[in-house]
Amino acid sequence: xxxxxxxxxxxxxxxxxxxxxxxxxxxxxxxxxxxxxxxxxxxxxxxxxxxxxxxxxxxxxxxxxxxxxxxxxxxxxxxxxxxxxxxxxxxxxxxxxxxxxxxxxxxxxxxxxxxxxxxxxxxxxxxxxxxxxxxxxxxxxxxxxxxxxxxxxxxxxxxxxxxxxxxxxxxxxxxxxxxxxxxxxxxxxxxxxxxxxxxxxxxxxxxxxxxxxxxxxxxxxxxxxxxxxxxxxxxxxxxxxxxxxxxxxxxxxxxxxxxxxxxxxxxxxxxxxxxxxxxxxxxxxxxxxxxxxxxxxxxxxxxxxxxxxxxxxxxxxxxxxxxxxxxx
Amino acid sequence: xxxxxxxxxxxxxxxxxxxxxxxxxxxxxxxxxxxxxxxxxxxxxxxxxxxxxxxxxxxxxxxxxxxxxxxxxxxxxxxxxxxxxxxxxxxxxxxxxxxxxxxxxxxxxxxxxxxxxxxxxxxxxxxxxxxxxxxxxxxxxxxxxxxxxxxxxxxxxxxxxxxxxxxxxxxxxxxxxxxxxxxxxxxxxxxxxxxxxxxxxxxxxxxxxxxxxxxxxxxxxxxxxxxxxxxxxxxxxxxxxxxxxxxxxxxxxxxxxxxxxxxxxxxxxxxxxxxxxxxxxxxxxxxxxxxxxxxxxxxxxxxxxxxxxxxxxxxxxxxxxxxxxxxxxxxxxxxxxxxxxxxxxxxxxxxxxxxxxxxxxxxxxxxxxxxxxxxxxxxxxxxxxxxxxxxxxxxxxxxxxxxxxxxxxxxxxxxxxxxxxxxxxxxxxxxxxxxxxxxxxxxxxxxxxxxxxxxxxxxxxxxxxxxxxxxxxxxxxxxxxxxxxxxxxxxxxxxxxxxxxxxxxxxx
Numbered sequence: 020x021x022x023x024x025x026x027x028x029x030x031x032x033x034x035x036x037x038x039x040x041x042x043x044x045x046x047x048x049x050x051x052x053x054x055x056x057x058x059x060x061x062x063x064x065x066x067x068x069x070x071x072x073x074x075x076x077x078x079x080x081x082x083x084x085x086x087x088x089x090x091x092x093x094x095x096x097x098x099x100x101x102x103x104x105x106x107x108x109x110x111x112x113x114x115x116x117x118x119x120x121x122x123x124x125x126x127x128x129x130x131x132x133x134x135x136x137x138x139x140x141x142x143x144x145x146x147x148x149x150x151x152x153x154x155x156x157x158x159x160x161x162x163x164x165x166x167x168x169x170x171x172x173x174x175x176x177x178x179x180x181x182x183x184x185x186x187x188x189x190x191x192x193x194x195x196x197x198x199x200x201x202x203x204x205x206x207x208x209x210x211x212x213x214x215x216x217x218x219x220x221x222x223x224x225x226x227x228x229x230x231x232x233x234x235x236x237x238x239x240x241x242x243x244x245x246x247x248x249x250x251x252x253x254x255x256x257x258x259x260x261x262x263x264x265x266x267x268x269x270x271x272x273x274x275x276x277x278x279x280x281x282x283x284x285x286x287x288x289x290x291x292x293x294x295x296x297x298x299x300x301x302x303x304x305x306x307x308x309x310x311x312x313x314x315x316x317x318x319x320x321x322x323x324x325x326x327x328x329x330x331x332x333x334x335x336x337x338x339x340x341x342x343x344x345x346x347x
Numbered sequence: 348x349x350x351x352x353x354x355x356x357x358x359x360x361x362x363x364x365x366x367x368x369x370x371x372x373x374x375x376x377x378x379x380x381x382x383x384x385x386x387x388x389x390x391x392x393x394x395x396x397x398x399x400x401x402x403x404x405x406x407x408x409x410x411x412x413x414x415x416x417x418x419x420x421x422x423x424x425x426x427x428x429x430x431x432x433x434x435x436x437x438x439x440x441x442x443x444x445x446x447x448x449x450x451x452x453x454x455x456x457x458x459x460x461x462x463x464x465x466x467x468x469x470x471x472x473x474x475x476x477x478x479x480x481x482x483x484x485x486x487x488x489x490x491x492x493x494x495x496x497x498x499x500x501x502x503x504x505x506x507x508x509x510x511x512x513x514x515x516x517x518x519x520x521x522x523x524x525x526x527x528x529x530x531x532x533x534x535x536x537x538x539x540x541x542x543x544x545x546x547x548x549x550x551x552x553x554x555x556x557x558x559x560x561x562x563x564x565x566x567x568x569x570x571x572x573x574x575x576x577x578x579x580x581x582x583x584x585x586x587x588x589x590x591x592x593x594x595x596x597x598x599x600x601x602x603x604x605x606x607x608x609x610x611x612x613x614x615x616x617x618x619x620x621x622x623x624x625x626x627x628x629x630x631x632x633x634x635x636x637x638x639x640x641x642x643x644x645x646x647x648x649x650x651x652x653x654x655x656x657x658x659x660x661x662x663x664x665x666x667x668x669x670x671x672x673x674x675x676x677x678x679x680x681x682x683x684x685x686x687x688x689x690x691x692x693x694x695x696x697x698x699x700x701x702x703x704x705x706x707x708x709x710x711x712x713x714x715x716x717x718x719x720x721x722x723x724x725x726x727x728x729x730x731x732x733x734x735x736x737x738x739x740x741x742x743x744x745x746x747x748x749x750x751x752x753x754x755x756x757x758x759x760x761x762x763x764x765x766x767x768x769x770x771x772x773x774x775x776x777x778x779x780x781x782x783x784x785x786x787x788x789x790x791x792x793x794x795x796x797x798x799x800x801x802x803x804x805x806x807x808x809x810x811x812x813x814x815x816x817x818x819x820x821x822x823x824x825x826x827x828x829x830x831x832x833x834x835x836x837x838x839x840x841x842x843x844x845x846x847x848x849x850x851x852x853x854x855x
Contacts, residue, residue, distance in 0.1 A: 202461040204453070207444075211452055214441035221435065222503075223424045223453045281443035 026331055027275025027324065028287040034320075035294050042297065046304045053180030058296040063185035064089065064248040065266055066292045070196040071240030072267040073288045074233050077200070079213040079280025080136035082237045084125065084143035085244070086263035088118050090256070091151040092245020097255025098154055101161035108165070115242045121147070122238015126231035140234075144264070151257035158256040161249065170250055185247050192240065197285040209233060213280030269317050270295060273324055294320065354379045354414065354542040355400070355431070355511050361408030362395055369395045372408070373568045375561055377511060377542040382533060384557035384574070385546045386586055388643050388808070392566040393546055394515070400544075401433045401513055402426035413510065430510030434500045434517060442489035447471035449488050450503050478502050478532055494525035498532060505536060512536065514545045518552055519644070522622065530556045548644025549825050550579065564588050580847040586642065587810075587843065613771055613802065615654070617663030623649045626662050627828035629821070631771060631802045636793065638817030639806040640842045646826035647806045648690055651773050654804065655687040656680040681714055686764030688757070690775040690806070696760050699749030703739065703759055704730035706748050710763045733762035737792065757789060765796075772796070773804045778812060790816055810839035822846060 043050040059066075068085045075082045092114045099110040121143065128139045173181040200206040208229040211219040220226050249255055274291030276283025298316050302308045355377040362370040370392045377383050387393045398404040400411070402420030411418055413429055420426035423433070440449045447467050448455075456466040471484040478498050488496055497517055504512055514533075518526045533543055533556055547553060553560060554574055562569040562585045569585045611630035619626030624646045631637055641647050652658040656674035665674050667683050674680050677687070689696050697706055708726045715721075721729075730744035737758045739751075748756060757777060764772055777793070778786045793816055797803055807813050813820055820837050822830040822845040830845040832838075 198461070202464075204455055204457075204462065207448060207452060207455060207462065210444060210448075211441050214443035218439060218441055219452075221423055221433075222440070222449075223427060281441070 025275075025284070027277075027282075027328060028284050028290070030327060031273060031275050031287055031290045031294070031324075035290050035297065038294065038297060042301050042304075046301075049300065049304060051180065052176035052178040054300060056176060056180035056182055056186065058293065058300055059186035059189065060181075060183045060251070061299070062292050062296045063183075063189040064244040064251060064260075065263060065270070065295075066189040066289065067192045067247055068241050068244035068263060069267040069270045069288050069292055070192050070285060071237035071244075072264070073196065073271050073274070073276060073283065073285050074200070074209055075136070075237050076268070076271050076276050076278060077213045077280055077283050078209045078230070078233050079216070080129065080230075080233065081140060081268070082122075082125075082143075082234065082241075083137065083140040083264050084121075084147055085237070085241045085267055086260045086265075087144045087147035087151065088121065088238065088241035089245040089248055089260040089263055090258070091147045091154075092118060092242050093249040093252070093255035093259060094151045094154045094159060094257045095255070096246060096249045097159035097161045100163050100166070101159050101255070106165075107163050111246055114245065115239060118242030118245070119235050119239040122241070123231050123235035125238070126234030129234065130227050130230040148257070154257065155255070156257060158254050160254045162253065166250060166253070170253070185251060188243075188247060192243070193285060193289050200285050205229065205232060210281055213277075213282070215281075266295065266317075269321055273317070273320050275324070275328075277328055278325075353377070353412070356412040357396075357400065357409060358411075359409040360396065360399060360406050360411070362399060362404060362406055369566050370399070371566045373563065373566075374571075375400075375568075376571070377544060378559075379542055380537050380540045381558045382537055382543045382545060382556055384553040384560040385544055385563070386553065386560055386582070387563035387569075388586060391563040393563055395566075396563065397433075397513055397515060397544070397546065400426075400511075401431055427504075427508050430508045431513065432504030432508030432511065433513040433515065434497070434504050435515050439500050440488055440496060440503070442487065444488060445485050446475075446482065446488055446491070446499055447484040449499060450474060450484075450506070454507075474502055474506055475499070479528075492525070494521050494528060497521070497525075497529060501529075501532065501536075505541065510542065512541055512543045514543065516546055516548070518547060518549060526552065548642060550582065550642075551825055553582075554579070562586055578847075580844065583642070583843055583847050612668050614666040615663065616666070618653060618660050618665060619662050620649075620653055620658055620660050621662075623658055623826065624653060624823075625827040627821075629654075629828075631804065633770070633800045633802055634797045635819070636797050636803045636805055636817045638813040638820040638837070639804060639823065640808075640810065640813055640820050640846075641823030642846060643808070645823040645846075646828075647808075647823055648775055649826065650821075650823065650828075651687065651689075651775050651804070651806055654680075654771075654773055655685055657687075678713065681710065681767065684768075684770040686710065686767060686769035686772040688760050688764065688772070688774045688777060697748045697756055699747065701748055702745045703734070703748055703751065704744040706759055707733055707744075707762045707766055710767045714767050729766055730762075733759075733766065737762055737765075738788070754786070754789070758792075761789075761792065769801065771802045771804065773806075775806045776808065777805065778807070778809065810842055813837075813842070814839055 068089060072082055072085060095114050096110045099105040099113070100107050125139050125143050128134055129136050169184050173183045175181060200209065208219070208224045211222065211224050212226055212229060216226060248260060270291035271283070271288050272278055272291070273294055274283065274287030274289070276287060295313070295317060298313050302310055302312055353376050357373070357375040360370055360373045360375070361368070373392065373396060375396065385393050385396070395404065399406045402422050402425050405421065413431070418429055420429055420431065441452070444452070450471045451467050455462045456470065457463055458466070468484055475482065475484065478501070480495065480498055482491065482495065488499065501512065517529060521529065537543060545557060557574055559571060559573050560577065560582065561571040562582070564586065611632045613631040615627070615629040617626045617628065629637070639647050639650060649658065653660050656676050656679050659675055665672050672679070672683055674683070680687070704726050707730050708721055711729065712721055727744060733739065734742050734744060739755050739758050739762070748759065751759065777789055790812065793803060793805065805813065805817060814837050817837060818833070820832045820842060821828055822832065822842055824846050829848065832841050832845065
């Protein structure tokens with residue numbers, strides 16, 4: 020039996036399977052490991068960032084800085100490696116530390132100054148974007164032996180197609196993220212805060228450190244997504260990834276996580292990413308459709324899911340009322 | 348001086364907020380293995396005392412001993428660690444988590460650093476079995492009734508703390524059967540030596556479950572007494588702070604409803620809502636003031652909410668001029684000529700940033716529909732006439748409402764409803780928080796309105812006020828209409844006796 024709280028996830032999964040089946044009916048070639056491999060690689064950076072966003076939204080917050088942090092990271096890495104000749108591993112470590120600190124700073128402001136997450140991360144968005152421009156307004160290409168090795172590394176799927184390093188990184192982030200959410204006290208505290216911050220506090224949840232941890236995690240994963248994006252494009256550009264945070268939010272919500280917090284699954288976000296990738300792939304296969312159809316379909320899906328979530332809340336309330344009446 | 352059996356001992360507790368004393372030298376002692384009720388009307392200081400005991404507030408004065416050792420809990424978590432657990436009425440557990448997750452939040456059993464869900468499930472099952480609950484602990488808390496949630500909250504608090512259990516209004520939204528279930532658990536915990544503090548408005552429940560009672564009034568201790576030796580009437584007079592002048596035992600509090608010769612144009616029969624107010628009959632005649640009396644939480648405001656359609660009745664019928672009407676929303680009630688001045692003027696009544704004229708015009712506008720806006724000239728004329736007739740000061744229709752005194756705000760709200768020409772006006776605590784001069788004016792206005800043929804329902808905790816203006820008084824207790832007093836019988840003493848009458852103890 021499906022619990023009501025997993026219904027959005029199951030619905031998303033159902034929609035994905037049906038949509039994929041319909042696509043395959045029209046374009047049989049879409050059912051190949053090559054398509055799936057490309058889909059995973061193309062959306063790797065978005066998927067990594069969306070895992071961080073999942074935690075933020077589960078706690079009832081929002082992080083608008085993600086796209087800017089990705090751009091900042093990619094420019095920063097490109098300049099360090101491409102122009103200054105720093106070893107990529109050192110550059111990676113440096114940006115991960117910076118983005119994590121940036122995230123924890125935003126988390127601390129949200130918690131200890133009582134400023135709404137929307138406002139704090141909006142400021143963070145401008146700040147990170149501005150910092151990226153400050154480093155370079157040009158697209159900075161990078162090439163390094165190690166980066167070439169990483170880009171060239173892949174497993175071959177049985178039926179053709181490649182599981183690249185980037186795709187593996189994203190899958191790893193999803194698996195670890197799902198574990199953290201479901202099987203650690205930190206994860207339980209995130210759900211608790213998303214349910215009701217006040218109740219969580221009265222129940223002894225360390226709300227302060229958890230909030231800082233959530234935004235630090237989101238910052239860290241944005242930095243990691245930035246590294247993935249740099250590897251994906253072999254360059255860093257401060258104008259890139261504008262609005263990626265909104266794509267991430269869309270993936271999270273389509274994946275069945277309640278925007279009000281407290282309910283959702285990391286695995287749902289993965290399906291949300293797959294659905295977005297599927298639409299893009301379909302448009303490529305069709306060849307005549309404008310890429311804006313991606314946005315239109317995602318918009319429609321978002322509406323459907325928000326209505327669905329309201330419907331589920333209404334339904335479970337009504338069922339509860341009915342079961343109470345029966346008891347009497 | 349410390350009694351060996353005392354579990355929690357608070358002496359001379361004082362607390363002030365911004366110079367206003369909330370608690371003044373209050374003593375409170377909780378024994379091992381007792382259920383101790385804490386009673387008092389609004390603003391008596393119950394919740395302040397509880398918050399000091401459970402670490403939410405720090406105390407300004409006094410000492411607190413737990414098991415003979417002096418303690419000063421600085422946070423809820425610290426109080427929990429010391430052994431003082433609290434179950435709040437509303438902010439309770441997390442509905443979006445499962446039962447097991449709620450029970451073990453923050454202390455989940457772990458294996459290799461990861462939460463061991465199997466172990467958590469087993470322990471939750473075992474824990475709840477002791478409370479007679481055999482439920483699916485992996486189901487969401489929100490899928491269970493309030494009663495079950497309450498038991499889960501108690502199970503968590505006792506498991507976590509284990510010495511003192513504080514229950515803040517635990518029965519407010521439970522039905523009779525669920526209350527009994529809860530009491531069975533409380534009695535068992537008492538046997539195990541726990542000290543239990545229970546805050547409730549329901550006197551029947553106090554007598555049913557508690558051993559001793561402590562009454563607070565206006566931040567001071569009125570007394571701590573054994574319930575077995577405390578007559579109900581005396582407890583009520585401790586709470587209301589009013590001595591009974593003439594106690595006439597032979598007086599029966601309940602009175603039969605006398606069939607009136609005049610047919611009432613507004614009738615409610617069998618009107619009620621589960622968990623809010625038990626079904627009641629109420630006839631309202633033109634030019635009549637019906638008073639509603641009862642202790643805090645007895646269902647006074649809930650009755651008003653039902654009459655005005657804010658809450659929907661789930662039983663009974665409402666009839667206006669022999670036509671059955673459905674009061675499904677305030678809009679429907681307004682359409683039937685009803686008006687309502689709520690108790691919480693600041694939050695429910697006025698719109699502070701709107702002008703006096705806008706506030707007055709609100710109900711008229713609502714009545715004629717938003718599609719037909721009132722012109723500013725009509726609005727000004729309307730405001731002008733009421734400012735004059737009700738003597739609202741300052742006489743400036745354009746002043747923002749929030750700058751008016753409480754009494755004048757109340758008059759403006761009255762004006763809002765009078766402008767619609769209502770036939771029934773419901774006033775919830777019309778004189779709360781306004782000065783004596785305005786108080787008298789409002790009462791005078793009420794008299795004048797009913798002389799003009801309007802019907803009024805007035806809810807008040809001021810017994811003298813009710814007896815001065817009401818022709819009839821409905822007395823409520825434990826969310827039931829228990830008595831109706833008329834004519835000469837409308838006296839403060841009779842109302843108190845009606846509240847205390849044991850005739851209604853077999854509630855449900």
